[in-house]
Ligand SMILES: Nc1ncnc2c1ncn2[C@@H]1O[C@H](COP(=O)(O)OP(=O)(O)O)[C@@H](O)[C@H]1O
């Protein structure tokens with residue numbers, strides 16, 4: 001597992017916010033990136049995402065939604081994308097807090113995104129509910145995929161809705 | 162005998178019912194081992210029912226859902242009835258939003274009700290410390 005600061009991934013919400021003391025990897029607005037290269041990594045990233053949702057003040061059901069979405073996206077990067085990374089970022093604070101997940105891989109990409117988002121559609125042995133399900137579990141969901149180059153999924157859930 | 166499975170509690174036998182559970186640290190390899198071991202035990206023990214306690218899972222994603230669905234199907238083909246017991250409310254809500262209903266998998270509110278549904282009766286005179294409570 002790799003764990004490093006990824007300042008460039010910080011969102012606009014943080015850019016003009018007040019300066020915060022530099023802290024550990026749980027500092028508000030800090031992004032942590034985790035490798036998704038093994039079965040063990042799939043378990044590890046779930047713990048990291050859970051911690052971020054707790055830090056952002058999410059209640060239990062929302063925590064579960066976000067960790068489940070992260071688990072689906074990380075598994076896709078591992079299984080379909082041949083491995084990748086998951087970046088976790090806590091956005092804002094208090095009632096306006098949110099969690100952003102960025103899941104990247106350099107795999108084959110998704111030729112037909114509409115189909116891939118359809119429940120029950122799979123090219124593997126899965127249930128085909130991961131991508132569409134993760135989209136339902138999050139408030140903002142964006143897939144950037146290029147065939148032959150890879151896939152980046154960015155998803156946010158806010159705490160105030 | 163089989164190597165211990167780090168991600169599942171042991172499989173206990175109570176009469177003709179097998180009692181087991183899942184833990185959060187279920188990776189693909191362990192899930193396959195668990196499925197294999199449970200189906201072997203159903204045959205070896207002539208089990209008519211299987212209780213799978215999921216009360217310790219703080220997450221059921223589509224991978225775990227598939228594992229549970231396949232287990233229930235295989236058990237049914239072997240003549241045993243599977244009940245998945247004790248799903249946490251937050252997990253159930255999320256599972257529905259994922260669009261997964263665990264079709265074909267019977268559920269119970271908790272292990273005790275699941276055991277009751279499987280027809281397991283506490284032996285007369287035994288203490289209140291039901292064996293399956295040891296799994297929690
Ligand atoms: N990161 C990815 N890279 C390549 N293909 C992907 C990726 N994520 C999803 N897909 C494609 O979209 C399909 C649907 O994904 P998903 O809904 O998670 O179902 P499942 O993973 O069970 O197949 C996959 O079968 C795969 O073909």
Ligand SMILES: [Mg+2]
Nearest residue numbers: 076126130131
């Ligand atoms: Mg998937």
